[in-house]
Structures are given as C-alpha cells and as structure tokens.
Amino acid sequence: xxxxxxxxxxxxxxxRESWFLVSARGDRFITPRSPVEGLSRRKLSFxxxxxxxxxxxxxxxxMAVIPALVFPALVFGSTGPNLVLTFGAAMAxxxxxxxxxxxxxxxxxAVSGLYSYTAKGLGQRTAITVGWSAMFGYGLVAMASLxxxxxxxxxxxxxxxxxxxxxxxxxxxxxxxxxxxxxxxMVRGIQISALVTFSVESISIGVLAVLMIVYFxxxxxxxxxxxVFVWNGNFDSLSIGIVVAVSAFVGFExxxxxxxxxxxxxxxxxxxxxxxPIVTGVLFLLAATVEDVALNDAPLNIAASSTPLSDxxxxxxxxxxxxxxxGIAASWFACAIASVNALxxxxxxxxxxxxxxxxxxxTHPSFRTPSMAIMVVMPVVAIVPIAVxxxxxxxxxxxxxxxxxGAYGYLGAYVLASASMPFFLRRIGEDTYASWILGxxxxxxxxxxxxxxxxxxxxxxxxxxxxYGGVLIASVLYxxxxxxxxPERLASVGIYDETREIxxxxxxxxx
Amino acid sequence: xxxxxxxxxxxxxxxxxxxxEIVARFGTGTTAKEITDALQMPPATAYRMLNALVGDExxxxxxxxxxxxxxxxxxxxxxxxxxxxVPTAARILIEEFRSGNRFAVHLIMFRNASLRIADEDxxxxxxxxxxxxxxxxxxxxxxxxxAELGHxxxxxxxxxxxxxxxxxxxxxxxxxxxxxxIRFKGEASEINELAQGSASLALxxxxxxxxxxxxxxxxxxxxxxxxxxxxxxAARELTSRLAPFLF
Numbered sequence: 001x002x003x004x005x006x007x008x009x010x011x012x013x014x015x016r017e018s019w020f021l022v023s024a025r026g027d028r029f030i031t032p033r034s035p036v037e038g039l040s041r042r043k044l045s046f047x048x049x050x051x052x053x054x055x056x057x058x059x060x061x062x063m064a065v066i067p068a069l070v071f072p073a074l075v076f077g078s079t080g081p082n083l084v085l086t087f088g089a090a091m092a093x094x095x096x097x098x099x100x101x102x103x104x105x106x107x108x109x110a111v112s113g114l115y116s117y118t119a120k121g122l123g124q125r126t127a128i129t130v131g132w133s134a135m136f137g138y139g140l141v142a143m144a145s146l147x148x149x150x151x152x153x154x155x156x157x158x159x160x161x162x163x164x165x166x167x168x169x170x171x172x173x174x175x176x177x178x179x180x181x182x183x184x185x186m187v188r189g190i191q192i193s194a195l196v197t198f199s200v201e202s203i204s205i206g207v208l209a210v211l212m213i214v215y216f217x218x219x220x221x222x223x224x225x226x227x228v229f230v231w232n233g234n235f236d237s238l239s240i241g242i243v244v245a246v247s248a249f250v251g252f253e254x255x256x257x258x259x260x261x262x263x264x265x266x267x268x269x270x271x272x273x274x275x276x277p278i279v280t281g282v283l284f285l286l287a288a289t290v291e292d293v294a295l296n297d298a299p300l301n302i303a304a305s306s307t308p309l310s311d312x313x314x315x316x317x318x319x320x321x322x323x324x325x326x327g328i329a330a331s332w333f334a335c336a337i338a339s340v341n342a343l344x345x346x347x348x349x350x351x352x353x354x355x356x357x358x359x360x361x362x363t364h365p366s367f368r369t370p371s372m373a374i375m376v377v378m379p380v381v382a383i384v385p386i387a388v389x390x391x392x393x394x395x396x397x398x399x400x401x402x403x404x405x406g407a408y409g410y411l412g413a414y415v416l417a418s419a420s421m422p423f424f425l426r427r428i429g430e431d432t433y434a435s436w437i438l439g440x441x442x443x444x445x446x447x448x449x450x451x452x453x454x455x456x457x458x459x460x461x462x463x464x465x466x467x468y469g470g471v472l473i474a475s476v477l478y479x480x481x482x483x484x485x486x487p488e489r490l491a492s493v494g495i496y497d498e499t500r501e502i503x504x505x506x507x508x509x510x511x
Numbered sequence: 512x513x514x515x516x517x518x519x520x521x522x523x524x525x526x527x528x529x530x531x532e533i534v535a536r537f538g539t540g541t542t543a544k545e546i547t548d549a550l551q552m553p554p555a556t557a558y559r560m561l562n563a564l565v566g567d568e569x570x571x572x573x574x575x576x577x578x579x580x581x582x583x584x585x586x587x588x589x590x591x592x593x594x595x596x597v598p599t600a601a602r603i604l605i606e607e608f609r610s611g612n613r614f615a616v617h618l619i620m621f622r623n624a625s626l627r628i629a630d631e632d633x634x635x636x637x638x639x640x641x642x643x644x645x646x647x648x649x650x651x652x653x654x655x656x657x658a659e660l661g662h663x664x665x666x667x668x669x670x671x672x673x674x675x676x677x678x679x680x681x682x683x684x685x686x687x688x689x690x691x692x693i694r695f696k697g698e699a700s701e702i703n704e705l706a707q708g709s710a711s712l713a714l715x716x717x718x719x720x721x722x723x724x725x726x727x728x729x730x731x732x733x734x735x736x737x738x739x740x741x742x743x744x745a746a747r748e749l750t751s752r753l754a755p756f757l758f
Contacts, residue, residue, distance in 0.1 A: 029540045029573040029580070106562045107576055120576070266566040428576045430543050430558050499571040507583025
C-alpha cells in the first residue's frame with residue numbers, strides 16, 4: 001500500500017503515509033516495516049520513562065488535593081475515614097494492577113499501552129473500549145490538570161496579595177498559556193517534555209516536603225500522631241475513600257505508551273510501572289499522615305477547601321503558601337503534559353490502524369513525535385477547563401468532577417487490561433497458573449472498586465457514572481460498527497513497535 | 512568434578528547460554544515451549560529467563576510475540592569471539608608478498624575493538640599469539656588499533672598497563688603521545704615491547720570510508736628492524752590491494 005511520491009534527484013523519497021494493511025497479526029516473523037514508523041525509536045533513557053509515570057500521577061498535586069477530596073467527599077470529623085489505611089489499601093490495589101501489566105510490558109513494546117495489550121489479550125473489540133476508556137481518563141485528567149494550573153496560579157497571586165482585576169480572565173489566560181507551552185514541549189519531543197516534567201515534579205515534591213516540615217516546626221500539632229493510625233471501624237467510608245484514593249495513583253501505567261521510544265523498553269517500562277505506585281504510594285502515605293494531623297487541627301472551612309494545604313499554610317505565612325501553590329501548579333502542569341503525551345500516542349495508533357481519522361497517525365518529520373494527534377487533542381483539552389471557568393462553576397467542583405470522571409476512565413481500562421493479561425500470555429503460549437490467579441484476583445478487586453464508585457455515585461444522584469457509561473456504550477457500538485462494516489480495520493487494531501531487522505543479530509555492524 | 516545442582520532449576524548464567532544456543536540452532540521463531548521442552552526446564556523459570564534475555568536484547572521476540580530470535584546485543588560477543596575468515600584471493604596476495612621477503616607477515620583484523628589473528632605466517636609463527644590480542648598497548652597492530660579507536664572506545668583495562676618486557680610502554684601519557692604520532696604517520700611499530708628480541712611494523716588496511724579495519728604486520732628480530740622498514744612501501748601497496756577482498 002506504499003505509494004511513493006515522485007521526487008527530485010538527490011531528495012529522499014517521501015513516503016505518503018498509508019498504513020491500511022499494517023500487520024498486527026504477526027503473520028510474518030519479522031515485518032519489513034514498522035506500523036509505528038515515524039516515531040523516534042529506542043532513544044529515551046530510563047529517567048524520562050520514569051518521569052512520564054511520575055508526572056502522570058502528579059504526586060505533588062495529588063498529595064495536596066486528593067486527601068482533601070477524600071475528606072470532604074465524606075463527613076469530615078469523627079466518622080471520617082482513616083487516611084493512612086485508605087491510602088494503604090489503594091496502594092495495594094494499584095500494585096496488583098502493576099503486577100498484571102508488567103508481564104505484558106516485558107513482552108510487547110506497546111505504543112498505545114493498555115489498548116494494545118488488550119487487543120492481544122481479550123481481542124480487538126474489547127481493545128476499542130479500553131482505548132476509549134483510557135483516552136477518556138487521560139483527557140479528563142489533562143483537563144482537570146489545566147484547570148488546577150489556572151486555579152493554583154490565581155491562588156498564588158492572591159496569596160502574594162497581588163490585586164487581580166478579573167481572576168477568571170486571568171485563570172483563562174493562564175490555562176491558554178499552559179496549554180500552548182505544553183503543546184510545544186510535547187511536539188518538540190518526549191525527551192524534553194519528560195525532563196521538564198521530571199524536574200518540575202521533583203521540585204514540587206521537595207517544596208511540599210520542606211513546607212510540611214517547616215509547618216510542623218512552627219505549629220506543633222495538638223493531635224498526637226497515634227490518632228492517625230486509629231481504625232474507627234467504618235467499612236463504608238473506607239471503601240468509598242479507597243475509590244477516591246485509587247484515583248490519586250492513576251497515570252502510573254502511562255509509560256506503557258513509550259514502548260517504542262524507550263531505550264531497552266522491556267526493562268525500563270516494566271521497571272517504571274512497578275516502582276511508580278510504590279514510590280508515589282509512600283509519598284501519599286507520608287502526606288496523608290501529615291495532612292491528617294494538620295487538618296484535624298484546622299478549622300472546618302479549611303479542611304473543606306479545594307486548596308486546603310495552601311489555605312493551611314497561608315494561616316502561617318503567605319509566602320509559604322505562594323511557594324506551595326507554585327509547586328502544586330507546576331506538578332499539575334507536568335501532569336497535563338504526561339497525560340496528553342499518553343493520550344496522543346493511543347490516538348496516534350488508532351489513526352495508524354484506521355479506527356480513528358488517519359490524519360492523527362502523522363508524525364512530525366524532524367521531531368519524530370505524534371505531533372498531529374497532540375495538536376488535535378490539545379485544543380479540546382484546553383477548551384473544557386476554560387468552559388468550566390466561564391460557566392461560573394466553582395473550580396473546586398469542576399476539579400472534583402473532572403478528576404473523578406477521569407478516574408472512571410482509568411479504572412475501566414485497568415479492569416479490562418488486567419483481565420487481558422492471562423489471555424495475552426495464553427495467546428503467546430506463556431501462561432502460568434499464577435497468571436490466571438493474578439488476573440482473576442485483580443479483575444475482581446478492581447471490579448469491586450469500580451462497582452463501589454458507581455453505586456455511590458448513582459446513589460448520590462451524580463451523573464458521572466452515566467457519562468462514563470455512555471462512553472463505554474458508545475465504544476461498544478463503535479466496535480460493533482467496525483466489525484460489521486470495516487472488519488479489516490478492526491483486525492489491524494493492536495499495532496505496536498515490532499521487532500525490526502536491526503534488532504536482530506548481526507544487527508548493526510560492530511566496529 | 513564441576514558443581515551441578517540436583518535439579519536444573521534457575522542456575523541462571525549457563526541456562527541463559529543454553530537458551531541462546533537453542534534459539535541459534537532452531538532459528539528465528541523458536542517458541543518458549545520448544546525451548547522448555549529441549550532444555551527440560553520449568554516453564555516459569557524459562558519465561559523469566561527469556562524475558563530477561565529479551566530485556567537485555569540478547570533475544571528479540573518475533574512479530575507474533577510467540578517466537579524468539581537472536582538479538583543484536585549478541586553481535587559484540589559473536590563478532591569478537593569468531594575467528595575472521597580471509598578470502599582465498601587475499602591469502603594468495605599475502606602469500607606472494609611473503610615469498611618476496613624474509614620476515615614474518617601476518618594479517619591481524621580488528622573486530623569489536625579487539626585484535627584477531629586472521630592470517631598467520633606459516634613459516635614464522637607469532638611468538639605470543641595469546642598475549643598479543645590481550646595487551647594491545649604492547650604490539651604494533653594493537654597500537655594501530657588503539658590509535659584508530661581513540662579515547663572513547665579504548666579497550667584498555669582501567670588498571671596499570673601490563674609490563675611485558677622492560678621496553679613495554681606502561682605510561683598512559685607516553686602511550687597517548689605515541690598514538691597521536693601513529694595517527695599522523697599511518698603506521699605503528701614496536702621494538703622489544705611485546706617480547707624481548709623481536710620487533711614489528713604494522714600498516715593499516717583501510718575500509719572504503721578511510722577507517723582502519725585490519726593491520727598488516729611485518730615482524731622479525733629486533734636488531735633487523737631497519738631492514739623490516741625497507742619493505743614499508745611494498746607492504747603499503749599490498750594493503751591497498753588487500754582491502755577490497757577483506758571489506
């Protein structure tokens with residue numbers, strides 16, 4: 001299907017991009033052309049890969065926001081959930097998921113993460129649902145991140161006592177600027193954007209840690225630390241708390257979209273997805289402990305605020321609070337980049353497969369990034385938070401809604417991708433009893449979490465479950481449409497960075 | 512008696528090599544099942560080792576993910592360990608040259624930053640065929656290779672340089688100076704440095720891109736070094752005729 005545009009002498013032949021019949025079925029041992037040609041291949045070292053995972057989780061931002069979400073989502077006070085226990089359980093669930101994803105990451109250099117894993121496991125139609133679900137998750141978290149960037153930058157200026165004529169206009173401008181900067185960084189290449197995100201994230205975690213220590217140095221807690229670990233026996237609030245806490249970890253799987261670009265992907269990607277839930281989990285546990293103590297002390301209005309930590313600090317010093325806001329805003333900025341990075345790569349693969357507009361399968365000729373997918377996605381991601389601000393809805397509520405909705409997307413993708421693992425292994429003849437047990441257990445645990453979230457949400461009359469349910473149904477219908485009308489496109493779902501001749505012995509000649 | 516565990520369990524290193532050998536024998540597309548059957552290995556162990564080998568790119572998975580093929584990371588090992596083959600046409604040229612002088616004439620090839628004896632003079636065999644590749648700083652061919660590789664890819668070990676004779680250069684600064692001179696002159700020499708009483712002259716055999724891929728060595732008694740050098744021009748002419756046959 002390759003058509004060569006006639007070219008002038010001396011000018012390299014430019015292939016018109018058409019990947020209609022790319023093989024995802026492995027009908028040859030080694031395919032002559034990679035279906036994901038055009039991306040820079042095997043260049044990223046471990047640090048940017050790990051950075052992608054950490055940034056997508058946005059631990060600094062989540063540390064500041066999520067525990068606060070766990071609190072007001074429930075009744076704050078004596079019957080509140082035990083933050084540490086809640087986060088511990090959420091961490092265990094996520095480690096389980098990472099154990100399910102790891103065997104697949106060790107075997108397949110995926111460019112579209114869970115989407116292509118599922119295509120090889122539970123099949124191409126399920127993969128469409130996972131792909132949509134994951135894109136929905138990444139997209140909403142990216143939107144929420146931009147909204148958070150806007151909110152925290154405005155908050156920062158307020159804390160610094162800067163007179164702002166119109167905070168909403170400023171927030172919109174900040175979001176636009178952040179979106180433009182993120183877009184530029186991502187098109188320039190994952191190397192640069194990942195390094196930016198990683199340094200930003202490390203700095204914000206450092207800032208948070210230092211500020212927390214300083215805060216406690218100035219404000220000795222009245223509540224003893226032991227009270228943090230007291231279990232109040234409330235299972236209901238615990239399970240709901242776990243659902244929210246799980247959403248703090250989502251994004252850790254995003255390096256699975258870098259299989260093609262990572263150097264030694266079968267080492268770095270599994271390593272990144274194994275360690276990210278553990279590292280961020282430990283950070284969350286520390287933050288939860290500290291915040292539990294601090295917020296227990298704090299007046300109720302602060303505990304229920306959308307920016308509880310910075311409100312807490314601004315009691316002590318506005319400069320503290322401003323520094324904290326800057327760190328958190330930076331963390332969310334990194335999260336927006338990481339989420340769109342992952343989203344764009346899934347979209348890019350869909351474009352190459354023909355199950356999304358083919359144009360998004362274009363890569364940048366010199367930066368070798370999925371630039372078209374990035375540029376198509378970014379405006380959509382930027383418009384929603386702006387719309388939230390213009391609509392006059394409270395940013396807090398907007399953040400909560402976007403994050404929770406996004407978490408549904410991730411959880412849905414996790415459930416199906418985890419269930420895919422044993423099938424994936426069986427398909428390549430490498431399944432073990434352990435893989436079936438692990439796959440089933442993770443599927444059940446995650447299913448329970450998702451069920452819990454859905455039932456609570458329906459119970460409280462929140463339309464989120466229906467929105468996500470609508471996305472799922474639409475994806476199933478689309479997959480059915482593909483099966484009936486465009487079966488050859490559906491069959492090409494599941495492309496990944498296949499082994500090339502250069503990866504084989506003798507490969508590149510040794511000097 | 513060598514140590515062997517009671518069951519073939521995850522005794523890692525040698526089993527990895529056995530897996531590689533199976534894949535090399537069965538060819539691209541060998542499946543995990545075939546490997547576990549051939550080696551009588553527990554599947555879970557085999558999968559773990561296969562994934563580790565794939566991770567380090569000693570193996571690569573085929574497009575269906577079921578099969579395995581030898582990965583590019585093996586190139587270093589195989590290239591360095593395999594003795595080079597010299598085409599008959601090149602051997603004939605070298606043979607002609609040998610008949611025209613009274614010194615030993617060897618062809619040494621550079622493979623993966625190491626010296627490999629490609630064609631040894633049958634009448635005057637190398638005095639130290641194992642020491643020469645091991646200590647490139649002490650031989651003419653080795654110095655020619657070091658000069659070619661430059662600093663970054665230097666195969667010299669980190670510790671002090673081995674002193675094979677009292678003339679061996681063991682000072683790194685002095686060696687660097689000499690390498691710079693070799694680069695400038697396009698020839699390397701060694702007198703009493705590898706073995707007491709012998710000397711040799713090495714001339715580069717160049718690839719079409721100008722880089723050096725082999726050395727033509729003329730060796731003889733140390734006191735006859737000036738006589739060896741008289742053959743420089745003829746040897747140089749031979750290297751340019753040899754190159755198309757070798758590369």
